[in-house]
Amino acid sequence: MRKTRLAMxxxxxxxxxxxxxxxxxxLGGMAQNAEYQKLIQVLPEYxxxxxxxxxxxxxxxxxxxxxxxxxxxxxxxGISRNIQRAIPTARVMNPDRVIAxxxxxxxxxxxxxxxxxxxLQVDRIVYVDMYEYRLHPPGNRWLYEGVxxxxxxxxxxxxxxxxxxxxxxxxxxxxxxxxSLTLDEATxxxxxxxxxxxxxxxxxxxxxxxxxxxxxxxxxxxxxxxxS
Numbered sequence: 001m002r003k004t005r006l007a008m009x010x011x012x013x014x015x016x017x018x019x020x021x022x023x024x025x026x027l028g029g030m031a032q033n034a035e036y037q038k039l040i041q042v043l044p045e046y047x048x049x050x051x052x053x054x055x056x057x058x059x060x061x062x063x064x065x066x067x068x069x070x071x072x073x074x075x076x077x078g079i080s081r082n083i084q085r086a087i088p089t090a091r092v093m094n095p096d097r098v099i100a101x102x103x104x105x106x107x108x109x110x111x112x113x114x115x116x117x118x119x120l121q122v123d124r125i126v127y128v129d130m131y132e133y134r135l136h137p138p139g140n141r142w143l144y145e146g147v148x149x150x151x152x153x154x155x156x157x158x159x160x161x162x163x164x165x166x167x168x169x170x171x172x173x174x175x176x177x178x179x180s181l182t183l184d185e186a187t188x189x190x191x192x193x194x195x196x197x198x199x200x201x202x203x204x205x206x207x208x209x210x211x212x213x214x215x216x217x218x219x220x221x222x223x224x225x226x227x228s
Contacts, residue, residue, distance in 0.1 A: 078200035114162030125155035146195035173199040
């Protein structure tokens with residue numbers, strides 16, 4: 001503590017020897033940097049999973065399923081794991097059972113939403129309807145510009161209208177943050193791993209309270225007490 005106070009005194013003494021305009025710029029920069037390091041508490045977009053049985057369903061178009069056959073399973077596994085970890089009272093259905101049911105049930109995606117919940121025998125369904133998944137900009141296979149986008153709807157089996165989403169959220173995740181990343185600088189496996197990890201985190205956090213940087217692009221440092 002004494003060393004810390006001494007260091008602060010030395011810094012302040014050094015600052016006081018600077019011209020007024022430089023002091024103002026320095027203090028302004030310090031204040032701006034402190035602002036960039038702020039964390040904010042974010043409430044869940046939907047908080048109705050506690051004490052409920054839950055299934056996570058991921059729906060993708062055929063072209064995505066053909067080019068990236070494991071993506072739907074990875075997303076279902078990740079979101080299911082995060083929800084169960086963050087909401088211990090939720091009873092999350094094993095995603096492999098959900099995927100097996102999808103595979104063995106023809107035209108499941110054409111069923112009314114309420115029928116999905118009845119057939120799976122769950123109270124809630126987190127329905128991830130992916131409408132875009134890519135690792136490159138359209139028409140350019142030489143650069144990486146990953147995008148994973150989905151509408152995430154909630155089906156409540158006991159709702160007055162179980163065939164409609166009781167709540168729907170749009171989630172668009174991009175990765176990497178580096179512009180003009182070329183094939184020589186990264187592998188598609190690493191880009192896909194980063195994109196999926198970020199999307200799973202973004203989607204999962206819609207359902208429980210969490211902490212995030214106020215300015216994600218400017219924040220430097222660890223984020224405490226994160227469940228995913």
